[in-house]
Amino acid sequence: MRTEILQSPAFGMLRVTFEMRDDRIVAEAGAMVGHTAGVKMTTEMQGGFLAAAKRKLLGGETIFKNTFTGTKPGQELLLAPGPQGDLQSIKLRAGESFTLLSGAYVAHTGDVKIDTKWQGARSILSGTGFFMLQATGPGELFFAAYGGIEKIDVSRGVLVDNGHIVGFTEGARYELKQFGGFRSFFLGGEGVVCRFIGTGHVYVQTRNVANLVSFLTPFRPVKGSDSTKGKLFDAMKGD
């Protein structure tokens, strides 16, 4: 099975080419862009109903996962995430773990186990709709970010703004810190930051969902009786 990442870093998309009989890839529901006719898709609730329901309630991910299998060599499958940004992968050895933002998960091959029970990093992202998952190998994990992805070595100590954390490797330890003093928390813009130390890397995305939300909120449709009138006016304006 060949995998190739296209259009990085703006609109990272994964192209999978099936070569052998047992080639399969599991992907987030909704990630499929297209595939050669003949590629089989089965849907399951990964981990059983309860685990899936918990993932759904905690937000940032759908319950369902799709498994794609090729039926003839040469068939292809294209997968893409929701936001614009880069798509990267990491190969995990058996037992090796990677902590990943729930909204960043795209797909995995091999026997990667995805665990949402891991309490540790719940606090990192309080205030956003996402939480952290722990992925354990063997296999390859494909993840996408909102923005470009910078891979930073933690051994010198790195301070990362919370809204920009995508994931980090085993061996990286973190602690939460307030940025600057009281004054900068409210005025400086950066709120809570995470200080990473240890070994390995932290993956940082170059954009932040909270800013996107605050930018788009005024443009959201409004539920109300005068919304049709508003729509008609906009239509006449040639928007």
Add this chain to the structure above:
Amino acid sequence: MRHRIEYGPAFAWLRLRLNAGESIDTEAGSMIARTPSIGMTTRLNAGRSVGVLSWLWSLIVALSRKFLGGETMFINTFTAQDDGELALAPALGGDIVRRRLTPNLPPLIVQTGSYLASAPGVSAELMWSGLRGLLSREGLFFLRCTGEGDLFICAHGGITEIECRGGYVVDTGHIVAFEASLDYEIGAAGSGIKGLVASGEGLVCTFSGVGRIWIQSRNIQAFATWLNPNL
């Protein structure tokens, strides 16, 4: 007319060089910059017929395009009084590609929101996608483009050209354009009710035959689904 597409696939824009007398039709609101020798006229986006009744029909078609097709009602035609330059871009992030149409090639079926600009010799007819289209969240209308000249289409995301030789399945939200030589059928991604509801995929379009399909690597619905838990 010469063209250059820059900054793809992220935030592509289309730069055109028009000689005196040349003109180009564009989606309203897409102009970024132009030299003063290029003038602009605006008309309803419904074709080029004349007369009161056809103007009324144009209005109806243009309005339905707006509400259902996601496109603006108006087309801006830029005409060069003297040699000049023009830069155009769509609203969403993504790529732009050019397709040169000739009467020998099959017509190009384009998703209405993907139309950016076309040379005067290209005709973009609004096409009702039939009952099959009723299932698609992305709208009931396509544009059927024929004629002779350059057609510029844009997408949300990067644009990938796929050669269909037999069969190819594409999530409807990712279709930008395809050649009319292909047959297509819209349906649920998975099988049965479970497939429709559970798989998370919206609807898919199964293409059969031989022809080219242009797809975009992002889908505004999937983007909204991803962002909604954060609102």
Add this chain to the structure above:
Amino acid sequence: MHIDVRHRPAESVAHVKMNAGESIRAESGAMLAMVGGIKVETNGPASSGGLLKSLKRKVLGAESFFTNTFKATDNDAAVWLAPRLPGDMVVHEVNSSHELMVQGGSFVAAPMSVSIDTRFEGLGGLFSGEGLFFLKIHGHGPVVLNAFGAIDAIDLDGELIVDTGHLVAFTSGVGYTVQKAADDWLTSLLSGEGLVLHLKGKGRVYLQTRNPDEYGKAAGRHLAPIEH
């Protein structure tokens, strides 16, 4: 100081490497990550003056008036800076030969050798989604600018008509007047172009290939509605 912009044009980030004693001032909220010994100080308004109080803070338009100064206490310290929305960044070197007018929201960072004045144009208008609000930048040193979309740099010597929402910055040799997109108001309104800027002169012009307002409308309507 060495500034390197990566992941252009969509997901750009400016990697600023500094040695002990060097510092850079950035708009608040721009920091993604920092490495090495860096002291951070939050400053008041980018420049003083009562005018700032009267400026309304738009979602994207107006600069936040608080900046953070990052000062390196070690050699090889680095800070990663990025703007709020997807888009490009570019570094423009300003010097005594010119000033740089930057549209509100497009300034990211500059060292202290660069001065920033706020100048409010007050041209809101019925048809234009963006109020024209410029910062006047002068001094000497690198200025990090951002855009929504890709940044195209044009060396202008003549005239150019530009859609107001697509102008990022221009140097002082270029003058501008605001005009209607078409000859009559109705066409200007229906054409979707609204107001345009007629630029004339000699200098550098930076354009962005997308318009945040149009993007907001196109993307926002697909999101979950706000319940009243």
